[in-house]
Amino acid sequence: MRVSALNRKLLRDLWGMKGQALAIASVVAAGVTMFVMYQSNFDSLYRSQRIFYEQQRFADVFASLKRAPLRLERRIAEIPGVSSVYTRVVADVVLDIPGLPEPARGRLVSLPARSRPLLNDIHLRSGRWPDPFRDNELLAGEAFFTAHRYKPGATISAIINGRRRVLTIVGSALSPEYVYSMPPGEMIPDDRRYGVFWMNRAALASAFDMEGGFNDVTLRLMPGASIEDVMARLDRLLEPYGGFGAIPRALQFSHWSLESELKQLRDFGFLIPLIFLGVAAFILNTAMTRALALQRQQIAALKALGYSNGELAWHYIKWALFIASIGAVAGVLAGAWLGRSMIVIYNQYFRFPVLDFRLSIGVTVIAVLQSLLIAALGAFSAVRRAVRIPPAEAMQPEPPARYSVSFSERLAFGRRLSNITRMVLRNVERHPARSSASIIGIALSVAILVMGFSMVDVMDILKQYLFSYIQRQNVTVTFAEPASSRALHEMRSLPGVLHVEPMRAVPARLRHGHRHRNVSVVGMRAAPRLNRVVDRSGRAVSLPPEGLVISRKLGEVLDIAAGDRVLLEVLEGSRPARFVNVSTLVDDFLGLSAFMEQDALHRLMREAGTLSGVYLQVQDSGASAISARLKRTPAVAGVSVTAAALRSFEDVMAQNMDVMILINVLFAGVIALGVVYNAARISLSERERELASLRVLGFTRGEISLVLLGELAMLTFLSLPAGVALGYGFTLAIMSSIESEVYRFPLIITPQAMARSALVVLIAAAISGLFVRRKLDRLDLVAVLKTRE
Amino acid sequence: MPNDKVFEARSITKVYNMGEVQVHALRGVDLDLEKSEFLVLLGPSGSGKSTFLNILGGLDVPTSGQVNYRGTEITAADEAALTEYRRRHVGFVFQFYNLIPSLTARENVALVTEISLDPMAPEDALALVGLSERVDHFPAQLSGGEQQRVAIARAIAKQPAVLLCDEPTGALDITTGIVVLEAIERVNRELGTTTVVITHNAAIASMADRVVRLADGHIASVETNEQRRSPRDLSW
Numbered sequence A: 001m002r003v004s005a006l007n008r009k010l011l012r013d014l015w016g017m018k019g020q021a022l023a024i025a026s027v028v029a030a031g032v033t034m035f036v037m038y039q040s041n042f043d044s045l046y047r048s049q050r051i052f053y054e055q056q057r058f059a060d061v062f063a064s065l066k067r068a069p070l071r072l073e074r075r076i077a078e079i080p081g082v083s084s085v086y087t088r089v090v091a092d093v094v095l096d097i098p099g100l101p102e103p104a105r106g107r108l109v110s111l112p113a114r115s116r117p118l119l120n121d122i123h124l125r126s127g128r129w130p131d132p133f134r135d136n137e138l139l140a141g142e143a144f145f146t147a148h149r150y151k152p153g154a155t156i157s158a159i160i161n162g163r164r165r166v167l168t169i170v171g172s173a174l175s176p177e178y179v180y181s182m183p184p185g186e187m188i189p190d191d192r193r194y195g196v197f198w199m200n201r202a203a204l205a206s207a208f209d210m211e212g213g214f215n216d217v218t219l220r221l222m223p224g225a226s227i228e229d230v231m232a233r234l235d236r237l238l239e240p241y242g243g244f245g246a247i248p249r250a251l252q253f254s255h256w257s258l259e260s261e262l263k264q265l266r267d268f269g270f271l272i273p274l275i276f277l278g279v280a281a282f283i284l285n286t287a288m289t290r291a292l293a294l295q296r297q298q299i300a301a302l303k304a305l306g307y308s309n310g311e312l313a314w315h316y317i318k319w320a321l322f323i324a325s326i327g328a329v330a331g332v333l334a335g336a337w338l339g340r341s342m343i344v345i346y347n348q349y350f351r352f353p354v355l356d357f358r359l360s361i362g363v364t365v366i367a368v369l370q371s372l373l374i375a376a377l378g379a380f381s382a383v384r385r386a387v388r389i390p391p392a393e394a395m396q397p398e399p400p401a402r403y404s405v406s407f408s409e410r411l412a413f414g415r416r417l418s419n420i421t422r423m424v425l426r427n428v429e430r431h432p433a434r435s436s437a438s439i440i441g442i443a444l445s446v447a448i449l450v451m452g453f454s455m456v457d458v459m460d461i462l463k464q465y466l467f468s469y470i471q472r473q474n475v476t477v478t479f480a481e482p483a484s485s486r487a488l489h490e491m492r493s494l495p496g497v498l499h500v501e502p503m504r505a506v507p508a509r510l511r512h513g514h515r516h517r518n519v520s521v522v523g524m525r526a527a528p529r530l531n532r533v534v535d536r537s538g539r540a541v542s543l544p545p546e547g548l549v550i551s552r553k554l555g556e557v558l559d560i561a562a563g564d565r566v567l568l569e570v571l572e573g574s575r576p577a578r579f580v581n582v583s584t585l586v587d588d589f590l591g592l593s594a595f596m597e598q599d600a601l602h603r604l605m606r607e608a609g610t611l612s613g614v615y616l617q618v619q620d621s622g623a624s625a626i627s628a629r630l631k632r633t634p635a636v637a638g639v640s641v642t643a644a645a646l647r648s649f650e651d652v653m654a655q656n657m658d659v660m661i662l663i664n665v666l667f668a669g670v671i672a673l674g675v676v677y678n679a680a681r682i683s684l685s686e687r688e689r690e691l692a693s694l695r696v697l698g699f700t701r702g703e704i705s706l707v708l709l710g711e712l713a714m715l716t717f718l719s720l721p722a723g724v725a726l727g728y729g730f731t732l733a734i735m736s737s738i739e740s741e742v743y744r745f746p747l748i749i750t751p752q753a754m755a756r757s758a759l760v761v762l763i764a765a766a767i768s769g770l771f772v773r774r775k776l777d778r779l780d781l782v783a784v785l786k787t788r789e
Numbered sequence B: 001m002p003n004d005k006v007f008e009a010r011s012i013t014k015v016y017n018m019g020e021v022q023v024h025a026l027r028g029v030d031l032d033l034e035k036s037e038f039l040v041l042l043g044p045s046g047s048g049k050s051t052f053l054n055i056l057g058g059l060d061v062p063t064s065g066q067v068n069y070r071g072t073e074i075t076a077a078d079e080a081a082l083t084e085y086r087r088r089h090v091g092f093v094f095q096f097y098n099l100i101p102s103l104t105a106r107e108n109v110a111l112v113t114e115i116s117l118d119p120m121a122p123e124d125a126l127a128l129v130g131l132s133e134r135v136d137h138f139p140a141q142l143s144g145g146e147q148q149r150v151a152i153a154r155a156i157a158k159q160p161a162v163l164l165c166d167e168p169t170g171a172l173d174i175t176t177g178i179v180v181l182e183a184i185e186r187v188n189r190e191l192g193t194t195t196v197v198i199t200h201n202a203a204i205a206s207m208a209d210r211v212v213r214l215a216d217g218h219i220a221s222v223e224t225n226e227q228r229r230s231p232r233d234l235s236w
């Protein structure tokens, strides 16, 4: 193949600026890597989700209730818009796992005797289906199964309706309903202490007095049916049977979690690559502007030889495209590699039959095209400016640059500046656009770091909030059924218990106008010592004698301000419905909560001293003994040990945060290096002659490096405050994109986060400085002074 | 031979606006050029020689006046037509050679032959200026005279109708200057290329058919040489 002379020039010119080309290509590569990593993970997750939901017939509506007779199924099926109805028995139990000090919790879901589940079918992963004639066999969710390294045939004990039963795990399974699962009431998945199980319906029904009845129903709707309508009708049907309120698929926990992960992947996969590619476009622009200024006379000669503006523009745009393609290819490869490791992490949290990494042609093509486009855009103005110069004019040597006394020098201290400092200041001020662009570029990398480090800090704050401010109990016990106040005394008399506080949780629907939400209204002491209501600033909120205290987010969801009245429909017992005043909105981080002073709640429920659970403070040594004992106590439905939850929180954070920080530092470093190196190379190329002349006049290498490195240092330092401000903006954007009814993260940028970000950027800048310093040391005085610019 | 005019320039003026000041580079120049003519433009620095040459070559447009090239008015042409004109008909040689430093001698010539209709082989063009041995050298590996000869090879490789040289020996010493002038003269003689050479060295004038002196944007004088002298016989 013959390469045209012009293309040879292209390759050799690029080789001549390989350092800069590489720096720019790296930034492009970083952006493409992020894009490919996020988008292909999005693709893979989304595809797995769609296929799994389809194959397993994932339901559209979910509802649980106390107990209803099976004949109600027919009437549910008659609701207009319902295409299939599937009823189940579902029960939460305490598990006693050999080797696990704390009690674990399990959700038992019924399996039909002679057929597969009509909806939310499960997918067998290992072992076999339970024998329909055995009542002690079950399938375990794969997450729990693998967390304990079980083999089919393993046994566990469960407290089922007051009796301790030994059950045999005959296999493991997956369900579209539990792709992602978390222990109820906790914030972090914990596969060792929470599991989902499937068991013969007959066995489960007899254990929980559900023979001839059901306590859970899921629906699939016909296309075009109104889900709101169906849910309203379903709620009316279930109300007499203790319905807890239907929820749509969109609010189903596993689905919701998956969707928010998908949304995040898509948002990040758009936003973050955009930042990187923007920076790439900017350094490309400055690098090209300089390179083309050096080629002024070549351009004129080429024009004189008969090359047209279009041909020359294309020639120079190809420079940019070439650099971008190298970056894009490297980015696709790196993105595929990182994406593959990311999918491994996803496989730990999201359980699908197949969740493979898949790099789609679509993602690859878009990644490459967008980098080419951005590069062309970045180069465009530089190229247009250069090519538009009339050929005759370009034949003249460029006039000497115009300098003036810089603004900073005119300030009072101007007189005392050294000549070197003056040269630095004048050069920075002579190119205000370029200097500020460099500052913005470096600031962007500071911002990315600030954002990353803030996320880490936020997790720390959240941890402190959860485990030091709110949960001061060591153990939380929930009862299977509401208990009388005697339970409180029994708990207090357990050995090692120092302090006990009661908790009453009432399932309810809060209604305000046409808006409503199902929540658990928690009754506690007005100023409890153990589990408290705490706002973002860590201040405990005491509960007023009357009225509700709710999360500010719940207020937003229901459009309530403090002082408004809401309709509180209780979903258990005699199901009273009352108007209640909302007295306070608390700025909290997690969930949609509603609290009431316990006596006020008792009055509303017309009950005396009923308990749903207790908070315990126990002696340090006593926690495990108590939980070991509690896990054998029939009336107890759940025991949560604060220390264990804290441990799993820390494990998950350690796992994910380290990777995140590494990626962040790496990629922000690439930007900082790219921007600073590019700025340095441009200054060097513009001032080679000047610096060489200084050397000839007797300045040392160190002194002339100061001129250049001083400028870099100045740009870097100026970028730090800008970066922190930008980082604040980014963090705000990310936090609000994550913000939901489940999480609300505080926007706090700690001095440590700023200091760490600054440090990373300073190191990157120093490395660029070293590269340039090496070039400077090799400056060939004679050659430089001989060249004509 | 009135019908063999290559260029007819009429009342050419060129004014540069430098903010407050106006620089009158050309103040009404009339000049005709005949086919295969060898013309030397003389004049002090700043007299408008380069400006006039650039206008003839389609690198620049006059402020007023008209230039016809073989009967076509190039001063009315648009950018695309001027590019086409330069590509097909004009060869340029500049004082500072203006070679592409990242390309070898052969590649610099190929730059032109690749976009021409009926070019010579780059090797032949280089042979014509006596550089057969240096085809694969980069500009930085060549002396000034050699670089200028590459520039001449590059200019004539497309077999242009006109060859315009702006102080081709300005940056060279005498002996090298002579070699370069010989190359230009040979092209003019052997290929019949209409040639304009700018210089402020009056000695070069005697190689020309005609010598035009410019002063302050005017034509000060026109002389015709009965006998062209070979560059070798010039006294500097």
Ligand SMILES: Nc1ncnc2c1ncn2[C@@H]1O[C@H](COP(=O)(O)OP(=O)(O)O)[C@@H](O)[C@H]1O
Residues within 6 Å of the ligand: A393, B016, B017, B018, B023, B024, B025, B043, B044, B045, B046, B047, B048, B049, B050, B051, B052
């Ligand atoms: N691009 C330009 N802008 C402003 N003035 C110019 C430009 N080019 C040439 N001139 C001015 O026009 C006059 C003629 O210049 P030029 O044609 O280059 O002279 P010569 O080639 O005879 O030395 C000079 O005074 C020069 O300064």
Ligand SMILES: [Mg+2]
Residues within 6 Å of the ligand: B049, B050, B051, B166
């Ligand atoms: Mg001139």
